[in-house]
Amino acid sequence: MRIALAFTLLTALVAPAAAATLDGEVAQGALVTGHAAPGERISYDGRELHIAPDGRFALGLGRDASGALTLQVTGPAGTTTLSRPIAPRDWQIQRIDGLPDKKVNPDPEGLKRIETERARIKAARAIDRIAYDWEAGLQWPARGRISGVYGSQRILNGEARQPHLGLDVAVPEGTPVAAAAAGQVTLAEPDLYFTGGTVIIDHGAGVQTLYAHLSRVDVRVGQTVKAGDVIALSGKTGRVTGAHLHFGLAWYGLQLDPAPLLPPQ
Numbered sequence: 001m002r003i004a005l006a007f008t009l010l011t012a013l014v015a016p017a018a019a020a021t022l023d024g025e026v027a028q029g030a031l032v033t034g035h036a037a038p039g040e041r042i043s044y045d046g047r048e049l050h051i052a053p054d055g056r057f058a059l060g061l062g063r064d065a066s067g068a069l070t071l072q073v074t075g076p077a078g079t080t081t082l083s084r085p086i087a088p089r090d091w092q093i094q095r096i097d098g099l100p101d102k103k104v105n106p107d108p109e110g111l112k113r114i115e116t117e118r119a120r121i122k123a124a125r126a127i128d129r130i131a132y133d134w135e136a137g138l139q140w141p142a143r144g145r146i147s148g149v150y151g152s153q154r155i156l157n158g159e160a161r162q163p164h165l166g167l168d169v170a171v172p173e174g175t176p177v178a179a180a181a182a183g184q185v186t187l188a189e190p191d192l193y194f195t196g197g198t199v200i201i202d203h204g205a206g207v208q209t210l211y212a213h214l215s216r217v218d219v220r221v222g223q224t225v226k227a228g229d230v231i232a233l234s235g236k237t238g239r240v241t242g243a244h245l246h247f248g249l250a251w252y253g254l255q256l257d258p259a260p261l262l263p264p265q
Helices: 002-014 108-125
Strands: 021-023 031-035 041-044 056-060 068-075 078-085 093-096 145-148 153-156 167-170 176-178 183-192 196-202 207-217 230-234 245-251 254-256
Touching: 021 078, 056 245, 108 183, 108 196, 183 207, 196 230
Parallel strands: 093 153
Antiparallel strands: 021 031, 031 056, 041 068, 068 078, 145 167, 167 245, 176 230, 183 196, 196 207, 207 230, 207 245, 245 254
16 A cells, blocks of 8 residues: 555656646636647647747637536657646526518528538638738727627527627628738638628638628738728628628637637727
8 A cells, every 4th residue: 555655656656747838717608718838739629739939829618618628748758747727607598579571591502502601601710721810910900999899699689599609790891801910811702601702811820800791892812901901891781780890719620719719898
């Protein structure tokens, strides 16, 4: 028994300690950032994360994430884990009435179109570009009243639908929409079924922003933009009841809440 206890203590003493750290709150819907020590590699959920030259890394937690966030940290001394509990959030319920029935319950032709468009969006979101534009943070793509928040349960024409996974900014049609951070355009579509005029910008390491319901798209796929560049005009295209900008944030397609990363209006 003493030998076993001594072995356990020895193992604890020689086990490598992770020097990596996590920044801020670890919560549902969050883009979580952290710092790795020189020489460390970080993996989450089977994916090795891109680590910036200054040691920063980013990963996403979905709206319904629960339990603990656990990272695998590999350094010169071996592999260990870094774990933090995931804070739950309370979600609003939002009721939207007056939508055309075909936008709530698409017909077979509409469903076929939706599947084709989803494949294009999925391909754009799967891009794994080694860049770190996300480190500079986000700025508002347009300023206005917040008319929809991330995570709210949507009731459309009385029917429960999937949660709203973005931030809605109520602005008049034709308002200039700016890139929230520098990056490369991976999707530029003038008229998707649900989101109408839509742009996705990749900011590196899986971090992307989305701009939807646009009346005009002024960028093309592959184009490089700077933070603040006008990329489109706001509108009321796709499944909407009025003019606004839908602004989304994602990590390899997992949709996150952009609000905590934005400065005060």
